[in-house]
Amino acid sequence: MDEFSFIDLIKQKTYRQPSIIRGIGDDAAVFRQSSQDIVTAVDTFVEDVHFSRSTMSPFHIGYRSLAANISDLSAMGAKPAFYLVSIVIPSSWKEDDLDGLYKGMADLGAAYQMDLIGGDTVSGNELALSITVIGFVNSDKVRYRHTAKPGDVVFVTGTLGDSAAGFHILTNPGEYLDQAYYSRRHRMPTIRVDFASELENLSRVTLNDISDGIANEANEIAEDSHVNLTVYEEKLPVSQNYNQFPESQQSKWQLYGGEDFELLGTVPSQDWDELKDIADRTQTPVTEVGYVSKNTDNGHYVWLVDRQQTNKLLEKKGYTHLK
Ligand SMILES: Nc1ncnc2c1ncn2[C@@H]1O[C@H](COP(=O)(O)OP(=O)(O)OP(=O)(O)O)[C@@H](O)[C@H]1O
Ligand SMILES: Cc1ncc(C[n+]2csc(CCOP(=O)(O)O)c2C)c(N)n1
Ligand SMILES: [Mg+2]
Ligand SMILES: [Mg+2]
Ligand SMILES: [Mg+2]
Known part of the structure; x- marks a missing residue:
C-alpha cells in the first residue's frame, strides 16, 4: 500500500x-x-x-x-x-x-x-x-499551572501508580490480582475530559496532568504559582490490591511512575464542595491530598508528609528525557 x-x-x-x-x-x-x-x-x-x-x-x-x-x-x-x-x-x-x-x-x-x-x-x-x-x-476559562494560592485544597483524580503497576505486570508475567484492570490502566488510561471542562463555572482552579509523576507535576505547580504544596502520602489514592506489588515500588510508582494521566489540581477551599459535586456528576473519583501554603523564601517547595508523619522534601524527579 x-x-x-x-x-x-x-x-x-x-x-x-x-x-x-x-x-x-x-x-x-x-x-x-x-x-x-x-x-x-x-x-x-x-x-x-x-x-x-x-x-x-x-x-x-x-x-x-x-x-x-x-x-x-x-x-x-x-x-x-x-x-x-x-x-x-x-x-x-x-x-x-x-x-x-x-x-x-x-x-x-x-x-x-x-x-x-x-x-x-x-x-x-x-x-x-x-x-x-x-x-x-x-474565553478566559483556561486552567493554568500558575494560579494556585495559599489555603487551596490540593486534589487528584482517580488513583496513582496504576500505569507503572500495569507495566510491571506486563513485563513480569506471573499471578496477580486484578491483572486485567492494571494492564488496562497502563494501555488505555482513563482521561478526565468531562470533569475538567465542567469545572468551568468555578472561579479559580489550577490543573496539571500526571504524565511524568505527581512529584514532578506538583513541583511544576509550586514553581509556577510561587507557593508551597504539602501532600500527605497516606492520602494518595490507590486501587484495590495495590499492596500486592513489591513494597519498595508502591510509593515510588505513585510519586514518580507517571503516565497515570490523572489530574493534579488546587482549588480554593470554599469551592471544594462544588468541585466534589462536579466530580460526582461526571463520575470522577477525586481525593483531597494536601494543601497550598505561602512560600516564604522563594524556594517553591513540595513537602511530602510520609506515613511516619515526617516532613520530607518531595524533589522534582520523575520520568525525564535527555537525562
Ligand atoms: N521541542 C520543543 N519545542 C518547543 N516547545 C516545546 C518543546 N518541547 C516542549 N515544549 C513546550 O514546553 C512546555 C512543557 O512541555 P512538556 O512536554 O513538558 O509538557 P507536557 O506535554 O504536559 O508533558 P509530557 O510531555 O510529559 O506529557 C509546553 O509548553 C510545550 O509546548
Ligand atoms: C517500553 C516502555 N518503557 C518505559 C515506559 C515508561 N515511560 C515512558 S515515557 C514516560 C513518561 C512520559 O513521557 P513523556 O514525557 O514523553 O510524555 C514513562 C513513565 C513505558 N511506558 N514503556
Ligand atoms: Mg501535561
Ligand atoms: Mg509534552
Ligand atoms: Mg514528560
Whole structure:
C-alpha cells in the first residue's frame, strides 16, 4: 500500500465538529472559530521509549497516544475537537497493524466527538507517532499551572501508580490480582475530559496532568504559582490490591511512575464542595491530598508528609528525557 492509499484509508468519511471547513485533502486543514479560545498541544511517542510491541498492541499504542494528548487539553480545562497525526512507519509494520493503530485513535476520538483533520506519513526505521490536538474553551476559562494560592485544597483524580503497576505486570508475567484492570490502566488510561471542562463555572482552579509523576507535576505547580504544596502520602489514592506489588515500588510508582494521566489540581477551599459535586456528576473519583501554603523564601517547595508523619522534601524527579 502506498502513502496515498494509506491516507485514503485512514481519512474520516464525515466530520463531527461543526467548525470544520476543510479536513484531510489539501495542503492544510481549515476550521473557523470566533467565540472561544483555541488550545493546542503536541506529544510524541516512540517505540521502546513510550511503548513496546511486546506489551502493547497497535490498538493500545494508538489509543494511549491520543489519550495522553487529550489529557493535556483537559489539564487546560479545554474540550477536545481535532487531532493531527504525524507518523514514521517502519517496513515491519503491516497494513493490519496500522489499521489497529488508527482504530485505537479513532475509537477514542469518536468518544469525544473529535475529528482527524490532517497529519503526515513517512517511512523510517522505527515507529514514531506525533499527535497534535486542538480543543476549545470558553474565553478566559483556561486552567493554568500558575494560579494556585495559599489555603487551596490540593486534589487528584482517580488513583496513582496504576500505569507503572500495569507495566510491571506486563513485563513480569506471573499471578496477580486484578491483572486485567492494571494492564488496562497502563494501555488505555482513563482521561478526565468531562470533569475538567465542567469545572468551568468555578472561579479559580489550577490543573496539571500526571504524565511524568505527581512529584514532578506538583513541583511544576509550586514553581509556577510561587507557593508551597504539602501532600500527605497516606492520602494518595490507590486501587484495590495495590499492596500486592513489591513494597519498595508502591510509593515510588505513585510519586514518580507517571503516565497515570490523572489530574493534579488546587482549588480554593470554599469551592471544594462544588468541585466534589462536579466530580460526582461526571463520575470522577477525586481525593483531597494536601494543601497550598505561602512560600516564604522563594524556594517553591513540595513537602511530602510520609506515613511516619515526617516532613520530607518531595524533589522534582520523575520520568525525564535527555537525562
Ligand atoms: N521541542 C520543543 N519545542 C518547543 N516547545 C516545546 C518543546 N518541547 C516542549 N515544549 C513546550 O514546553 C512546555 C512543557 O512541555 P512538556 O512536554 O513538558 O509538557 P507536557 O506535554 O504536559 O508533558 P509530557 O510531555 O510529559 O506529557 C509546553 O509548553 C510545550 O509546548
Ligand atoms: C517500553 C516502555 N518503557 C518505559 C515506559 C515508561 N515511560 C515512558 S515515557 C514516560 C513518561 C512520559 O513521557 P513523556 O514525557 O514523553 O510524555 C514513562 C513513565 C513505558 N511506558 N514503556
Ligand atoms: Mg509534552
Ligand atoms: Mg501535561
Ligand atoms: Mg514528560
